[in-house]
Amino acid sequence: MKTVLDTTTKTKPLSLIFDDFKQITKAGLAFSVVFSSIAGYLLGADNFSLKILLLLVFGGYFMVGASNAFNQLIEKDLDALMKRTQNRPIPSGRMSVNTAFSIAVVFTILGVITLYIVNPKTAMFGAISIFLYTCVYTPLKTKTPLAVFVGAFPGAIPFMLGWVAATNDFGIEPGTLFMIQFFWQFPHFWAIGWMLDEDYNRAGFKMLPTGKKDKATALQIIMYTIWMILASVFPVTGLTGKLDLSIFAAVIIFVMGIGMLYFAFKLYHKRDNKTARALMLASVSYISLMQIVYVLDKFIS
Structure with a gap:
């Protein structure tokens, strides 16, 4: 009987795994960011390239997903204190720290590579966005209201990122x-x-x-x-x-x-x-x- 209970406890439905994956990468937020990037690309492009657009979409999602995964790793103990975040994958115990860290690292690598294929400037701005969001904005949130000012920089990059992807120019x-x-x-x-x-x-x-x-x-x-x-x-x-x-x-x-x-x-x-x-x-x-x-x-x- 004990073996049956252990197996049942450890078995996690695929739908819940997918839902946790969406939460750790904030898929809804990622969609709005990708939408901004697409708009910027269409504004900057003289000749439409489906290949570049798809690379921008996937690269943008990887970058946003990485930033959000790192953010939730850093704030896991604080998220447990707030009603709106206490049921996130890490504080709720549904996802381990190692799993979240692996997602963040893999998404960062994939994002940089994907955007680098578009052009080096796009990859550079994407990397800057992850760094500012994770290493500056997130730690500052408990220190000073100026965190919002710092966070506005990576938050404003997606719209311009599309133009840079289309033109390779800033x-x-x-x-x-x-x-x-x-x-x-x-x-x-x-x-x-x-x-x-x-x-x-x-x-x-x-x-x-x-x-x-x-x-x-x-x-x-x-x-x-x-x-x-x-x-x-x-x-x-x-x-x-x-x-x-x-x-x-x-x-x-x-x-x-x-x-x-x-x-x-x-x-x-x-x-x-x-x-x-x-x-x-x-x-x-x-x-x-x-x-x-x-x-x-x-x-x-």
């Missing part, structure tokens, strides 16, 4: 794409930090700029949202090289940005979790729709 065009997503990071993550402030406090994470859900934090969210809007429509001036934006597209993006800014002002006045969630959802919609408008504008114009 100039004002990918720099502009980087700045758009860089400024977007702040209202997005501070909205999340606002909603999960109590949970983050259990683990000692310092995610809000003032450390409080107050007007000063909300004001900074407003300011960065304004900078995001300005960066998003700046290519309409014609000062961003080959990265063009028609007046019509700029108006659409500006209106979408004002919609996000509305929720930022609303948070300033209400300062509640419900409004923070609305801002977070608005930010997710904005970044995706803005990238779609950019791509459509290129091909329609």
Whole structure:
């Protein structure tokens, strides 16, 4: 009877193994990152290459998966303290540290190699993203609210990475794409930090700029949202090289940005979790729709 129980206990359904794999690599987040990279590639490419696009997709997923696996390894004890993360594969005991580490290392190697086949610059930026996210952003989260500023750098790389993959060049065009997503990071993550402030406090994470859900934090969210809007429509001036934006597209993006800014002002006045969630959802919609408008504008114009 004991042998039967041991075998049953150790047997893990394939669906659960796959689910844990998705959680340790954060497949949902990886999809949004890959989407940004694809948008950047389509903006930069003069001649479409399915091979390069597929390499970018797989390389991007490997890079994001590696970063998230390393992150969950480093924060495994802190994740156990928070309600939203205590059921992750490592703190719940469903995945060993060695297994997670192996996934992180293999994904890092595969990611660098895959992106290097695209071109060396793309691999370099991908490697920088993993380093900043794992070795700088993650340790800083319990030290200072400036962690969000540091984390905004690897978070802003995917959009520009697609352009670099398409052109093997870094100039004002990918720099502009980087700045758009860089400024977007702040209202997005501070909205999340606002909603999960109590949970983050259990683990000692310092995610809000003032450390409080107050007007000063909300004001900074407003300011960065304004900078995001300005960066998003700046290519309409014609000062961003080959990265063009028609007046019509700029108006659409500006209106979408004002919609996000509305929720930022609303948070300033209400300062509640419900409004923070609305801002977070608005930010997710904005970044995706803005990238779609950019791509459509290129091909329609």
